[in-house]
Amino acid sequence: MKKIFTLLLCLCGYFAVNAQNIQMHYDFGSLMYDDLGGRPKLTSTVEMFRPDKWGSTFFFVDMDYTANGVQGAYWEIARELKFWNAPISAHVEYNGGLFAITPIGASFNNAYLVGPTYTYNNADFTKGFSVSAMYKYIQKHSTPHNFQLTGTWYLHFAQQKLSFTGFVDFWKEKTGAGDFIFLTEPQFWVNLNKFDFANDNFNLSVGTEVEISNNFGGRNGFYCVPTLALKWAF
Secondary structure: OOOOOOOOOOOHHHHOOOOEEEEEEEEOHHHHOHHHOOOOOEEEEEEEEEEEOOEEEEEEEEEEEEOOEEEEEEEEEEEEEOOOOOOEEEEEEEEEEEEOOOOOOOOOOOEEEEEEEEEEEOOOOOEEEEEEEEEEEEOOOOOOEEEEEEEEEEEEEOOOOEEEEEEEEEEEEEEOOEEEEEEEOOEEEEEHHHOOOOOOOOOEEEEEEEEEEEOOOOOOOEEEEEEEEEEEEO
16 A cells, blocks of 8 residues: 655654554555556554664554455665764665565565655654655666655644644656656544543544555556555554
């Protein structure tokens, strides 16, 4: 379901509080597009972020489910390296996955990325963003040398009852659908533990993610696929 690629979240203020979470998404793609009839309806996501004195580590794992079991899995792991006080860090990353059903022209080769990341957080860590410019090497691809631009953001508002987060990617990769791929997955969450009726430790959020893409996953053209989602933060 997700690229998800790339939730390059070196936004330490947000994830220092929500360092790990698990999400479950019900995907409406098979109901909206005839050519997505075989798309799995359920996807789980596990995310972990951990800062340390040398930077931070982030990873997520997506798994797609059908009536016959797990159809595919995808994961990314990223490391921010920072030994200085400037808002620039050195970013290294790996992406990879396994899909039982792959659209013609899609590539799921191992991908390795490296480049600088600029990060901004406001004083109380209620909003922030990052921007990364990376060289992308796609192993055993016909054109392995590519680039990727990635942005991430988070915004907590209404006394942190509501959150708007996400990422946007634009990268070069020659596929049957074209040479350039665009993907963004904004998420909107209602954080129940911030309401008076819920316990502070009831870390359940209800929300949605919208996958907006062009030439992504071997599909030619523009797609917009929403989900209905639950998230529990640990």
